[in-house]
Amino acid sequence: MRTYVRLIVLPVLALCAVALLQAQTQTTDPIPDKIVKRGLMVEVRDVVRLPQTRGKLPPDQDVNPAGWARPSFVRDSPDGRRFVNDSRGFLYLLDRTNQLSVYLNFAELFPYAIYNRLESGFIGFSFHPEFEKNGLFYTVHGERAQGNPGRLNFIPPGYGPADVTHHNVITEWRSTDPAANTFQGTRRELLRVAHVVQNLTHPIGAVEFNPTAKPGDPDYGLLYTSGSDLGFSNGGGPNASNPAQTQRLDSVITAILRIDPRSPSVSGGTKGLGDYTIPPSNRFAADGDSKTLGEIYAYGFRNAHRISWDLTDGTMFASDIGMNHVEEINIVRNGGNYGWMKREGIWENGVIRPAGLLNQLFALPADMLSGKTKDEFTYPVAMYDHNDGQSITGGFTYHGKNPALRGKFIFGDIVRGRIFVADVAALKKADDAIPQTVAPIEEVQLYVRDASGNRTYVTLRELIEATNGATVTRADLHVHRTRDGEILISSRQDGTVRMLVPDSAGAATARR
Numbered sequence: 001m002r003t004y005v006r007l008i009v010l011p012v013l014a015l016c017a018v019a020l021l022q023a024q025t026q027t028t029d030p031i032p033d034k035i036v037k038r039g040l041m042v043e044v045r046d047v048v049r050l051p052q053t054r055g056k057l058p059p060d061q062d063v064n065p066a067g068w069a070r071p072s073f074v075r076d077s078p079d080g081r082r083f084v085n086d087s088r089g090f091l092y093l094l095d096r097t098n099q100l101s102v103y104l105n106f107a108e109l110f111p112y113a114i115y116n117r118l119e120s121g122f123i124g125f126s127f128h129p130e131f132e133k134n135g136l137f138y139t140v141h142g143e144r145a146q147g148n149p150g151r152l153n154f155i156p157p158g159y160g161p162a163d164v165t166h167h168n169v170i171t172e173w174r175s176t177d178p179a180a181n182t183f184q185g186t187r188r189e190l191l192r193v194a195h196v197v198q199n200l201t202h203p204i205g206a207v208e209f210n211p212t213a214k215p216g217d218p219d220y221g222l223l224y225t226s227g228s229d230l231g232f233s234n235g236g237g238p239n240a241s242n243p244a245q246t247q248r249l250d251s252v253i254t255a256i257l258r259i260d261p262r263s264p265s266v267s268g269g270t271k272g273l274g275d276y277t278i279p280p281s282n283r284f285a286a287d288g289d290s291k292t293l294g295e296i297y298a299y300g301f302r303n304a305h306r307i308s309w310d311l312t313d314g315t316m317f318a319s320d321i322g323m324n325h326v327e328e329i330n331i332v333r334n335g336g337n338y339g340w341m342k343r344e345g346i347w348e349n350g351v352i353r354p355a356g357l358l359n360q361l362f363a364l365p366a367d368m369l370s371g372k373t374k375d376e377f378t379y380p381v382a383m384y385d386h387n388d389g390q391s392i393t394g395g396f397t398y399h400g401k402n403p404a405l406r407g408k409f410i411f412g413d414i415v416r417g418r419i420f421v422a423d424v425a426a427l428k429k430a431d432d433a434i435p436q437t438v439a440p441i442e443e444v445q446l447y448v449r450d451a452s453g454n455r456t457y458v459t460l461r462e463l464i465e466a467t468n469g470a471t472v473t474r475a476d477l478h479v480h481r482t483r484d485g486e487i488l489i490s491s492r493q494d495g496t497v498r499m500l501v502p503d504s505a506g507a508a509t510a511r512r
Helices: 012-024 424-431 460-468
Strands: 039-050 071-076 081-088 090-094 100-105 123-128 136-144 166-175 187-195 207-209 223-227 258-260 296-298 306-309 318-322 326-331 348-351 362-363 381-385 392-397 408-413 419-423 442-449 455-458 478-480 489-491 496-500
Touching: 039 455, 039 460, 071 123, 071 478, 081 123, 081 187, 090 123, 090 223, 123 207, 136 207, 296 478, 306 392, 306 478, 318 392, 326 392, 326 408, 326 424, 408 424, 408 478, 419 424, 442 460, 455 460, 460 496
Parallel strands: 039 442
Antiparallel strands: 039 496, 071 081, 081 090, 090 100, 123 136, 136 166, 166 187, 207 223, 223 258, 258 296, 306 318, 318 326, 326 381, 348 362, 392 408, 408 419, 419 442, 442 455, 478 489, 489 496
């Protein structure tokens, strides 16, 4: 799919007026084409339902208690075991018969943790590539600021301790026995970042290692964070909707960070904001400007809460949640600027105009859309607007056993629960510095089989409602990839992990 600014053929003297009119015209339906099903059908099967944690927290902490459990990440560790978190404060080990046991009771260790939003509490985790040897894994969680003794490493520019409402915390854990089925060991805090908006909106949503990096590669053992504006677009309170907090390199706001998690006392390298080392290969670590933060890998994201890599060539992808209109898939490069708050998708955001608003979009000039005139931004390689969804999640390149999905990037919409794909080759081809070039998107049709093997076509929302026995207003979908390349999906409404089954004609298996 390509998106163009259309010029009406007019007399030469009117062309300048037309161009000016275009630049002033607000876009109300940025992507009129709808995402459709084109015959790509995939079976979905339940894997496990997490234990109910609804009502387990004090009422003042869990102000959104509707969900049965809140799985955010399902991960296979380097030793082959599978783990899943409930963001209400538990890390579970999922054995080969899909039985759950508590690996780490996270909630009991962090009395200031806050669980008042779906993306809060124990948000995410990731294993060091040498976990089998060193026992290291990493978590990110949110805490309330009131009475919190934690020492902040970063407060947004222009604000002080009195303005802080929440903390984002990244922690390193070291298991004394990496093979054990329950955690015993120590922990070390790497980074503590302040929120100054009313809600814990857009916290640091993920910590990740590049799975394609090998020992000796410059990227091996480096930890990435998601990229977020920390709620400055719609986090509530007097400090929300502040464009001046974005598009800057002296701040972690909107930035994907890449750090060496080793303490400088161990690595002998340059200290970052927290107790970690700045990789010298980061572009802004070597730009010669003392005012820029060297831990920034790329910036200009509203809420790139999920990042992943193509296992064939290491291409890095980020799924960035839009504001009022456009959801994005981006290919991420060292030093790239992805536009927020000046851009949403391939449109100019109205907030940067006099009296403009965040819910307004304006078309870019035709010569910029076509790539004839360059600017400083890197644009998405795929997009959809809010006719088709409300909040992107995902996404992974598929390398499993289902031939219909090979070569696809699989992602979805958090709220509506729709599963989408785009051709990986088309995504990479769209990374051509021409903003209007984007890859087409197709919806996956899900089905389940009954005991006789008959198909019933379903939506994820229907599956969730059947499990919960009640209507839901949102799916709270997340997408995960196993070590052998298969795709799992989960819902924070019914607490269930499901698999997109590779071979719909084959027998069910406990694990893949």
